[in-house]
Amino acid sequence: MVDSNDKTPENKVTPASRQYPDPAAKLKQDPPTTGHSWDGIEEYDNPMPRWWVWIFIITIIWSVGYWIAMPAWPGIQSATQGVLGYSSRANVAAEITEFESRNEQFFVQLLETDLDDIRENDELHRFAINAGGSVFRAQCSQCHGTGGAGVQAGGFPNLLDDDWLWGGTMEDIVTTVTWGIRNEDYPDARWSEMPAFGADGLLDDEEIDQVVNFVLSLSGSDHDAQLAAAGAEHYEINCASCHMDDGSGDYFIGAPALNNQIWLYGGSPEAIRETIYYSRFGVMPGFETRLREAEIRAVAAYVHQLGGGQ
Template sequence: MADNSENKVTPASRQYPDPARKLKNDVATTGHSWDGIEEYDNPMPRWWVWIFIITIIWSVGYWIAYPAWPGIKSATAGLLGYSSRANVAAEINEFEARNEGFFVQLVDTDLEDIRDNDELHRFAVNAGAAVFRAQCSQCHGSGGAGVQAAGYPNLLDDDWLWGGTLDDIVTTVTWGIRNEDFADARWSEMPAFGRDGLLDDAEIDQVVNHVLSLSGADHDAQLAAAGAELYEINCASCHGDGGEGDYFLGAPALNNQVWLYGGSFDAIRETVYYSRFGVMPGFENRLREAEIRAVAAYVHQLGGGQ
């Protein structure tokens, strides 16, 4: 077998390009080789160099003319005095000025007559939707469906604790419910029949079954019959003999299957045993009258307004 060791290429014998080597056009190479491929050491194009210099000069001018360098409390103002915050504020003021006429009209128009003015009603609903998203959706949901487990009312149905007319809704939004901030807040308080020892456990079970029977829900007929008298003595004065409720007292109807805290046996039993005491803030100090009227118009047209 022939010895081909003379033909082997070793690192010591490998030829590397000479950095000073000249190729065509007398342009030197970079001195590197990638798998036998060499690269010319061409200078940057003159046009590219000038563009780079111009961008540097432009950036310096921009730093001087516009807000740029951050400080401890604010950025440099710039010679032109430009402010995106001021521009936004100016746009807000412009739109508020355009809408002010509608807001004045909202206050001057009787609530029941707002719906008769298509343009005003459309404005009220749109403005009220914006107020609702900012102030009310956290509890009542973005679509007004509420959160039953937390006791936040559904505003889409026709079951209202304090009435669902425009006047009723305005009053509720203005003063709120069971808060300590306004003397005119809606107020009612259900006794805690179990916690305060007004009824024993057996009597509570009887009352709960009677309440379930009022709405046609599944119940124990024998216990419901036994709870009828207890209901008449303890509950009918607020909720009505047939469970029809009372808007003036804020007592919910019990003869339908619309429940604020759930309509299961356990949920109703917890309500009877511990009572409920939901609180809603009043917006008299947060919103101007026109905004309150607008959000009332929006809530009223969601589908459950009376």
């Protein structure tokens, strides 16, 4: 028999143990498990929340309805069309048609307006620049650059300066764009051809060096004065008829000016020597069959306002 007055630690009942029962007794009873055990880990068999189940069922019903109403399932050659007949391609085509119909009035106005008067109509001029810019980026930027600065190494002219072969007026630009330069597709293409003075044996190497230095002297570039003096006579005999005595050129026949620092193929002694020895024969396609006349007028307006138009 154990004495209730026994004060040994084993039989002592503390006040705390009388006031607070075992905490585990307060825990809610665990739900049942699925019956599976993975390395001692069990999974509770909890049902999904009712709201989640209903949302899941609704999404399934909605997806079946979408399959029926809208294009959904791909086939061998086409997809199911859906009972609503929706087509994103048709919508895009309709929008393109709508914008083309809006723009058509401006294209008609471009055809009916004199080239020199396009700038007088602010609304028409803005349209021409925007439309011409789109045409330029799609058809011309590959050679002349996105900004029109050209590529000197390839002989593609800079359209931002005032040195224009065959003229830089609106009418001149339209003619150049329409028929192109030195191509065999159009009889009306711009045409000029420089002799290959070295390859064809018209001048020997020493005479070419003399002409190179004379051409450099025309533009104020560094040159050998003695060789330039000797090259003046060869220049007068062989070059002045196209490039003029003072090197100012003749844009009517596509002969560039030589008395400035604007060079189509480079102004170094090596580049000039190669030009004289082998000649240059740059070709530009004509766009008469590629673009509508109104589009050619628009791109001419765009090029003209870049800064170099005359």
